[in-house]
Amino acid sequence: MRRFFLVVALLVVSGIAAAKPVADSGMPLVLKPTADQAEAAMWAMRFLSRFHYKPVPLDDAMSEKIFDGFLDSLDGDHLFFTQADIDTFASVRDKLDDAVFERDLSAPFAIFALYQQRVAERLDFSRTLLSKPFDFSKQESYEYDREKAPWAKNSAELDDLWRKRVKNDWLRLKLANKPAKDIRETLDKRYSNYLDRVRQLNSEDVFQTFMNAYATAIEPHTNYLSPRASENFDIAMRLSLEGIGAVLQRLDEYTAIREIIPGGPAAKSGKLNPGDRIVGVGQGADGPIVDVIGWRLDDVVDKIRGAKGTVVRLEVLPDAAGPDGKHEMLTLTRNKVSVEEQAAKKSVIDVKNGDSTRRIGVITLPTFYQDFDARRRGDEDYKSATRDVERLLGELKDEKVDGVVVDLRNNGGGSLDEATDLTGLFIDKGPVVQIRDASGRVEEKSDRRAGAAWTGPLAVLVNRASASASEIFAAAIQDYGRGVIIGEPTFGKGTVQNLLNMDDMARNEKPTFGDLKMTVQQFFRINGGSTQLRGVTPEISFPLTAASDEFGESSYDNALPWTSIQKADYQPVADLKPVIPMLIARHEARTAKDPEWKGFEEDIVEAKRIRAEKTISLNEQVRIKERDEQEAKRKSREALAGGAFPNQDPAAKTREELLKDTGKAPQLNTASAGVNASGDDDSAAAVTLEDDGLQADERSIAKDLAREEQRKARRDIILNEAAQVLSDEIDLIRSNTKLAAQILPHEAAANVD
Template identity: 60%
Template sequence: MKKHTLLATMSLALVTAYAGAAQADKAADAPMKPAAQQTQAALWASRVLSRYHYKATPLDDAMSEKIFDRYFKSLDGEKLFFTQADIDSFSKEKTRLDDAINSENLQTPFAIYNLYQQRFADRMAYARELLKSKFDFTQDESYQFDREKADWPKTEAEVKDLWRKRVKNDWLRLKLAGKDDKSIRETLDKRYENYVTRSRKLNNEDVFQIFMNAYAMSIEPHTNYLGPRASENFDIAMRLSLEGIGAVLQNRDEYTVIREIVPGSPAGLSNKLKVGDRIVGVAQGDSDKFTDVLGWRIDDVVQLIRGPKDSTVKMQVLAADAGPDGKPYVLSLVRKKISMEEQSAKKTILEVKDGAVKRRVGVISLPTFYQDWDARRKGDKDYKSATRDVARLLGELKKEKVDNVLIDLRNNGGGSLTEAVELTGLFIDRGPVVQQRNAEGRVEVESDNVPGLAWEGPVGVLINRGSASASEIFAAAIQDYGRGLIIGEPSFGKGTVQTLVNLDRFGQSDKSRFGELKMTIAQFFRINGGTTQLRGVTPDIKLAATSDADSFGESSYDNALPYTQVKPAVYIPAGELKEIVPILDKKHEARVAKDKDYQYLLDDINYVKKQRKDNVVSLNETVRRKERDQQEARAKLREQRLAAGPSPDDPIQVADAKDALNKAIAAKPANPRAAQRQTNQVRGAIHTDDGLQGDERSLSAELEAEKAAKNAKDVLLNEAVHILADEVSVLRTDTRLASRVLPYVGDK
């Protein structure tokens, strides 16, 4: 079986898993140096990338220049630490990074990083020094909050002025939230100190991974280097399981804190661990030799806690309500296989009134196209699979007599190619699903060869800009077959296939740990001959677009592969939706024009778009207070709308999968940080800024805010359900149209 993936980026759940590596107690100020295995890994990676990549590019002076620029931007994307003079000081090395890799001498990239660390410390020291002075908030000046496209500061004076404005803005945000000068100074001083503390926990594996990704992503956006630990966690994310205790961990004030406990896990069944408890020491087996983990990075603590199934881990735990001088208790847990159910497919049923009847729409949210490759290869009958889970849910929805099914793929960044093909097979009766073209130009067709359908009724697919790769293959196939409606906004536009190349195969020893390459090896094409590359999947019925296509999506990359076409595959459409789409679209437009919640969402989107376009905030207190008052007025309107209760036409949740839809909103996207940031910007458009960062709020407040966000009304999902309810009504009243749109159903 081909272990090919279609992810733009995979975000890893923190069920005792996270990427990275470090020794927390390393000498903070010691210069970073490359390890021998890293220089060897870079050499082998370059040979693989320059020969076997879909866009094979030689490692030469031209590539060296691209790596040089991308590496600096990777370290300082907002251009707040380096000056132009710093960049110029390494100008002689701009065309020599290819030589550095080939000669196994990575001193230059590590020297660049060491300078970055020095500049980082300098800027933080300056920021903390500024807190001792007073700011004049009557001046008419502004702060540019997104500097990704700005020039590097030319002088030290210029970069100091940038930091003065940044600190001033941080101060003003807290001041507007009602904080006094003393608490503001304490909050910001601790914030900047924490920045330095976290920075000092990075090690040479982190530096090497940043540099190698600057190289890999200079070829094209979806090629990455995964260090040994990142590689392990990527595999965990794909199979949705690991061996551990089942606790989600988080760093807070140098402590490792229990953020969430997985039900049914060793941690949950112990009835001893509670949210907010702090792990201060870890020991293995029967040993009483505990390793003190105070101040450690989260991934290092995770590495100690995670281990083989049925082995024992012992932890020293400080209760959440215990003071700093409290006495920790010892808890022993036997590790088990933990299933990451949060990322599994889930269902619910929503109802829409249609005159005297109710249309029941089954909604299946699928956060990722997961599959446990190893378990399937070994013949495990219960291997984890997105397709198997969705098939089971469809069977349940059949028994519950739903009229239509909606597959929610919002923010689903992809996953297994096999799963994309097999999932499509649940809705078509055999046939081609996707075409692949390799570097040699050979085109292969991936088909569903299993007869029969798991669901014969009407179907819809809900997508957004965060729907990528495997999501786009599935949505495109459903659209090309005329099998169902595609609803939402244009998708990400990632039409490439990646495979994992284990660099350890080139090592001289069994102990070599070179990591892996996630490398693009092919481009996929729709069965109609087009590709989703750059353009994505265009919905049949468009909903409000919450993302910014200029900054998020394949078209936002400067080195994305171009749009191309191949010959269409031979396939027989299962239906024809051209006649019904205009009817449904007209109903949709009429409904949302009267839907206050939908119109509020449009207002919020336009507000955020304007903020992005302006890209500045005033540092004048009077101006900012006026803006804050406007925000509070917007929030009050929304609160009044919510207090009025749901509209009689709102879908009503009736199924057993409580909160499944809201959890689908938080599903991990193709570019999880970018997509979630844009979603949060829209949500935040109606909320008052408290000036705090996540870890500066109490854990209970943070969890409560997340719960409230998940439980917020999902306007776009509700409208998608209305559209599918309309479709059922039209098909039930016009049997001739139904026979053309959906031959599987006819006049049922």
């Protein structure tokens, strides 16, 4: 889903001046490439074609792949361009390599200019449709998933597609009992905002999109990061920043406060609240206030960013005030802020089993983070996922837990060193992962610290979105026989990327060329196999992702193939094979008679069916019947589950969730790092709140946060079942010392009572 949220607590020292947004005066300014961008493309070409793990020359064949990727980034759903438009640019299809070599990027910018024009035409057409009534008694359908659909033959065909698109938007609001007047105003504003966002895209956005089309044409995990995107990537890795400590959201033409981060300057002031709108920003104690109404979100972010100890002044329109309400002035001193949302967290689940209760500790780790700069500086207190988890394990020990589940669902990876060090918390010493470079040289990453932070029963919970560093950790735990892996096969990303700062290489004094996140190595399990394409296969399988065939490494056409190397010299610490069949039998027997679980499995089947349809009826009575049936199922599920939900499918969306994408303008990869999840949670396989027909930025902040809290309040039946499985293992080993000696490390087995 395309996002419009930015964690701006994300307010770090900025080397980029905020770009002034395009004025709303008809057609946008025609964007042109800069000399610096042409030079940056040349630097990127030199590295990508020589030092990538799979170096590919920039030639006519690569040009064709870049061309297709660039079009897909602009119009992936085939909603704006016609086949005639594509034919217009056919002559440059195999000339984009020449564009880079000749330092002339006018061709991709010309394609983007036509894209902006087509967006304006489509949105203007859509707004004219709002003055006419729709006939919802007709039997017709709307194709909402057009990723693989052919380009429209002509404008007339696009007109009909957009007529159905607008009709569907109207029907969704009508089914949510909105009056016609409100529907017309909502959709007119939606389409106007869409157009504004496309008009606000700048030269840096276009260049980054073109360069990413080039990078990902080589291999899926190679990317180009503009200076701004690189900065946000750094924030995401170190989980800290210097700023005011607030999460911002675009709300109509305003930048609004969505969340206040505890402990930051905004929270300590006590004067900013969710829903407040920032209308002006000033630098220092007496710098002029710059009006930021209508600005891009990341441009406002750049204005608010600043170094620790510096002053920023905000002109704020309070949430309770109308558009003409009294503005308030707020002066804040920027400071270091910790972004704890992505930090490791702990909890305890009490699992009742007959007369006994097992206390299962849970470590939830969203990413393998590390503050690289602080570590390089020798800062002994640098932020680290492993350090945080080690501390949490100590706290869980004090709370007398019987076992630990490490929850890596939706953890897309991060630091390779952190994956190695984290594994070391659960084993004594030994190799963790093998790494092979482009020359074929293999090295080992090993845990060299004696002892383990946790030697007791262990489980690792994964899903399809557990990738990269998550797979290194899960694979090592599995190969050592250290813990049981639960969930579904992981993503299958078996490659290592390095971040190459092209400004350092070019000796630029200020950020100009950006960074390359370039694949330079492939990692292998210590058993010699690879996680590439195949991922890590759990011993206890849960059906979690309704769209697993459309998500993961195997969904990329140009993914590296699976291969293997020699196994490392290591000794498994235990053998889980004897206990796995018993755990599976208990799991199946328990879930077979559990209405929560049976409902969850039915939800997965239903989600798969909906995804396969790709169209939706535009007949009101048909939709009412479908809605009522879905709502009855949902209420029945929730009544049985007591608020449980099948958490966290990163790819599977219900049909209504897929439709929430409509009317959103693309960001063209802009500021991709640091984008916060929107209020519309598309992660649950088939359980959603009642559809209100609105986009996240069309609701009040208060209502959107309330919907988010409703989701968070639901019980996570997947995690609970993982805890049950680990509790089963504990019961089995505590009743059988011989079994305990097989499946636990020696130290832990010796302590079994």
